[in-house]
Amino acid sequence: MDTIEHAGAVTENECPIVYLLGLLSTRWALPVLFTLHQAKGPVRFGQLQRSVGRVTQKELTKTLREFEARGFCLRKVYAEVPPRVEYSLTPLGESLRGPLDSLAGWVHEHGHKVSGCESHSNRFKQN
16 A cells, blocks of 8 residues: 655645645535526626625625636626626536536535534535
């Protein structure tokens, strides 16, 4: 069996997985991605805010700007009064669907074994 030698802590600068998990573990990242994945096309900001839940405009804007900067979503602004802004996933953002579905499946199967997940495990049970 191979052993892994490690000289110190793994930081997000050294490991893209640590960076990505840090980005996706922010409070509103997964609800926003889920909403964009479920949409049948571009989603207006207000509709996205209502769908996500109790997110503030500031928090939603911060999450969407981060996703836009990383290439996960597109932001399209229309020159209208009042202004209309729509968001949609890029192919890179769409490519997260499989890994996130796998993670949800893992939580459905094993979440009850993880301390603190017991109260949330019902969210992942299939009807």
